Each structure stands twice: as structure tokens, then as C-alpha cells.
Amino acid sequence: MSETILKEEEKIAFALRALYQKYGYLSYKMSKFEEYDLYVENKDFLVGDGVITFNDTNGKLLALKPDVTLSIIKNDADNGGKRKVCYNENVYRISETTGHFKEIMQTGLECIGDIDLYDEFETVYLAAKSLDAISKKFVLDISHLGIVSAVLKRMDLGEKFSKTAMQKIAEKNLHELDALCEKYGVKESDKNTLKQIVSTYGTPETVLKKLNEVCAFSEEKEALSQLENLWQLLKTTEYADNIRMDFSVVNDMNYYDDIVFKGFVSGIGEGVLSGGRYDKLLSKMGRRSGGIGFAVYLDLLENFGLKKRATDVDVLVLYDDSTEIKTLISKVATLVKEGKSVSAQKTKTAVRFIELCDLTGGKK
Numbered sequence: 285m286s287e288t289i290l291k292e293e294e295k296i297a298f299a300l301r302a303l304y305q306k307y308g309y310l311s312y313k314m315s316k317f318e319e320y321d322l323y324v325e326n327k328d329f330l331v332g333d334g335v336i337t338f339n340d341t342n343g344k345l346l347a348l349k350p351d352v353t354l355s356i357i358k359n360d361a362d363n364g365g366k367r368k369v370c371y372n373e374n375v376y377r378i379s380e381t382t383g384h385f386k387e388i389m390q391t392g393l394e395c396i397g398d399i400d401l402y403d404e405f406e407t408v409y410l411a412a413k414s415l416d417a418i419s420k421k422f423v424l425d426i427s428h429l430g431i432v433s434a435v436l437k438r439m440d441l442g443e444k445f446s447k448t449a450m451q452k453i454a455e456k457n458l459h460e461l462d463a464l465c466e467k468y469g470v471k472e473s474d475k476n477t478l479k480q481i482v483s484t485y486g487t488p489e490t491v492l493k494k495l496n497e498v499c500a501f502s503e504e505k506e507a508l509s510q511l512e513n514l515w516q517l518l519k520t521t522e523y524a525d526n527i528r529m530d531f532s533v534v535n536d537m538n539y540y541d542d543i544v545f546k547g548f549v550s551g552i553g554e555g556v557l558s559g560g561r562y563d564k565l566l567s568k569m570g571r572r573s574g575g576i577g578f579a580v581y582l583d584l585l586e587n588f589g590l591k592k593r594a595t596d597v598d599v600l601v602l603y604d605d606s607t608e609i610k611t612l613i614s615k616v617a618t619l620v621k622e623g624k625s626v627s628a629q630k631t632k633t634a635v636r637f638i639e640l641c642d643l644t645g646g647k648k
Contacts, residue, residue, distance in 0.1 A: 293582040297372050297391045299417050300580060304370035307410060309393045312369035314355045317346045336376050336385060351375060353562070353577060356394050357569055366397035386583070392559070394577035399561065401510075404543055405517040407576045411547055411557055412523040414580055421550035424523070425530040426488075426514075429541050429560075430507030431499060432531060435478050438501060441468050453482045456532045481531050488515045491529035507542075514543065540564060545578070556584050598624040600637035604644040612643060 301311065335347045352373050360367055370393040376385055393410065395403050408426065415422035432453065436446045445468050452461040458479055465475040480498045484491050492512055499508045511529075518527055533546045540560050547557030559578025566575050599619050603612050612628060619626045619641070627635045 293389060293585040296418055296580075296585055297389065297582055300391050300414055301370060301372055303413060303417065304393050304410065307368075307406065309368045309370035309395075312356060312371045312394075314352070314359070314371070314373065316374070318355055318358070352390060352392065352579065353394060353565075353575075357396065357566060357571065357575065360396050360571070360573075364397070366395060366399070366403070368395050369393065389582040390579050391582060392577060392579035394575060396566070396575040396577075397573045399563075399574035399576055401513055401517070403576060404514055404561070407559065407578065408514065408518060408543070408545060409521060409523070411545060411559060411578050412518075412521070412526060414578075415526070415547045415549060415557060416523065418556065418580075418585065419549040419551070422526055422547060423528055424526055424545060424547045424557075425528050425533045426511075426543065426545045427529060427531045427533040428507045428511045428543055429534060430510070431495065431504050432478075432481060432534070433541055434501065434503035434507060435474065435481065437503070439468075439470055439474055441470070449478070450534050454532055454534045456482065458483060485530045485532075486528060488519065488527060488529050511543070543576070547578075547580075552584055554584065556581055595638050596635040597627045597637050599626045599639045599641055600632065600635055601626055601628040601641045602630070602632060602644055603628060604630060606646045607643045608646070615641060615643060 305311070337345055337347045340346050352371055352375060356369060356371070370391070372389070372391045375388050375390050393407070395407060408424070412422075412424050415424060432450070433446075436449060439445070445464070448464055449461060452458075452464060461479065461482065462475070465478070470478075477498050477500075481495065484494050492508070492515065495508050495511075499505050515527075518524060530546075533544055534540075540562055541564055542561035544560030545558075546555040548555055557578055557580050559576070561574065561576045563574040566573055601612065601616055601619070616626050616628055624639075627637070629635060632640070
């Protein structure tokens with residue numbers, strides 16, 4: 285297939301799949317739909333609530349898949365070792381901009397099994413390489429939910445408080461987070477610790493130094509140590525200057541309690557890449573293994589990096605009823621072989637063009 289007729293997001297999808305395969309990730313292909321129960325049981329993991337459902341011929345309720353990770357986990361053998369897969373799949377979700385269902389092209393990778401520090405490094409490193417393939421101007425934000433969750437767990441104020449607090453953290457809304465802590469009577473020392481963690485953003489060296497000053501308890505220190513070990517590996521790569529630490533990067537704590545990250549490229553206002561460790565999800569689904577992965581949201585790249593054309597085609601071939609059809613076919617074929625884009629029309633107003641080839645009135 286000629287690269288010139290591929291959409292920008294399709295070119296990126298091909299490039300990323302080739303990248304992941306170089307690192308041993310096998311291409312994974314799945315059905316467009318799964319049993320609806322899979323999504324009902326794990327609805328907190330999904331990006332949105334909307335799922336398109338239909339009845340199979342046997343009456344079983346199926347759903348067009350709104351998520352790839354759940355399908356991969358469901359069909360994973362869970363027999364030790366590590367399974368490394370990459371995918372390029374369409375998912376079906378409600379668009380945040382239109383409020384209607386949309387088919388979204390998504391590419392990414394998953395590593396499931398006996399996850400260790402190398403796997404965390406490789407996944408985050410490939411996330412950075414993925415962003416680099418999209419744009420040289422990118423930032424990869426990393427955080428560790430274990431640090432935040434340890435502080436919230438120590439407060440012991442219940443699920444409602446923790447869920448609301450995480451929402452305020454994601455919004456970086458320190459004013460409302462402060463008000464929430466006041467409402468629940470959080471100790472001043474715990475409140476300050478939480479606010480300092482949330483407001484800390486910047487280069488890993490700066491953030492880790494500040495976190496070492498505020499993380500005083502064993503669970504927090506353990507998570508911080510894991511984050512520090514990951515950074516020691518990442519800082520030796522070519523992407524060290526593109527990495528930031530930001531504790532407003534959170535995912536659902538029902539499933540994530542470890543490294544999470546989100547990627548941004550210049551020119552797009554929202555994250556184009558998202559991922560992290562999801563051991564809790566695997567545990568909830570009865571699996572012994574761990575998991576880490578990410579997805580690139582290709583729908584956000586549909587018009588990325590494209591300059592608006594002043595014209596639709598290179599050549600407009602104008603013809604009328606007097607034009608010999610064989611002459612028209614030959615002319616169009618010749619121009620295409622020359623590498624030009626061509627549109628044959630009976631009127632000049634149909635398309636915008638650079639060059640006109642007039643075959644009207646029997647001209648040759």
C-alpha cells in the first residue's frame with residue numbers, strides 16, 4: 285500500500301507495530317466483540333460507561349469491545365513466564381466531544397506474567413519511543429499510585445473519601461482537596477503530606493528529592509524506592525529530558541496501585557498515550573500474574589501534523605460528452621504514472637486543482 289494514501293494515524297500505527305515487534309511483542313488479533321458480562325464485571329476499568337450490545341443467535345448478550353486489555357487478559361493462558369503482545373484494534377466508545385459512539389483506532393502493547401523492574405523499564409521506554417515516533421516535542425508524565433494510596437490508606441477515612449480525593453488530585457484542585465480534608469477532619473500533618481505530593485511536578489530529580497522529604501512511612505517509602513529504581517534506568521536513555529513526574533496522573537485505584545504514566549505531544553491538548561501496571565485488575569479477574577501496558581489513542585492523531593492543502597488534486601482533467609473515453613482513460617493513467625493526483629470532472633467547480641488538462645470539445 286502506498287504511504288501517500290495512508291492517513292497520518294495509519295502511518296503511525298504501522299510504525300509502532302514494527303517498533304513493538306522488534307522488542308519481541310507478538311501481534312495479537314481479537315474478535316470485535318466479547319460477552320457483555322466481561323465489561324459489566326470490570327466496568328470501573330473502562331474509560332467510559334457506554335457499551336454497544338446485541339444478542340447473538342443463541343440469545344447470549346454480546347458487546348462491541350470498548351477496551352482491548354480486558355480481552356487480552358480474558359484469553360491469556362496464565363501459565364507462568366511472560367506473554368508480550370502488541371495490537372492494532374478498533375474499540376467502540378462514546379466520544380467525549382460529540383457524546384455519540386465512535387469507532388476508535390487504538391494501538392499498544394501488554395506484558396502479562398512475572399513482571400519485574402526490567403519489564404517496567406521496557407514498557408515506559410517503549411511508551412517514550414512511541415511518543416517520539418509521533419512528534420519530537422513530547423512529554424511523558426509518570427507517577428506511582430502506591431505513594432498516594434498509602435497516604436490515603438493511612439488516613440483510614442473510607443472509600444468515598446479516597447475516591448473523591450483521587451478525583452481532586454487528578455484535577456490538581458488543591459482548594460477543594462483542602463476543603464475535603466477539613467470536612468473529614470484529616471490531621472494537619474496528613475493533609476500537608478497529601479497536598480505536597482499532589483502539587484509536586486517537574487523533573488524526576490527534583491520531584492524525588494521532595495518526595496523523600498515527605499514520605500515518612502514504610503509503604504510510601506517502598507513505592508518511592510520503586511519509582512527511584514525505575515528512574516535510575518530511564519535517566520540513562522535518550523528520553524531522560526522528556527520525562528516528568530506528575531502525581532495528578534492517576535488511574536482507577538480499584539485496579540492500579542503501581543507505576544502509571546501518560547504521554548502528551550505538542551499540538552494536542554489531551555493525552556495521546558496512557559498506561560501503567562494493573563496487577564489489581566488481574567487479581568480481580570482471578571489471575572496470579574501481574575500486568576503492564578499502554579495504549580496510543582490514534583483517533584486523536586487524525587489531523588496531527590497535516591498541513592491543510594490549498595488544493596484537492598494536482599490535475600483536473602476536464603472532459604465533456606464529445607471527449608473520447610479512451611483518450612480520457614489514457615490521459616488519467618499517464619498523469620497517475622507521473623505521480624500526480626488526478627480527478628476527471630465535467631466541471632471546474634467540483635475540485636480545487638493546480639493544473640488543468642482540458643479534453644473538452646474533442647481536444648487531445
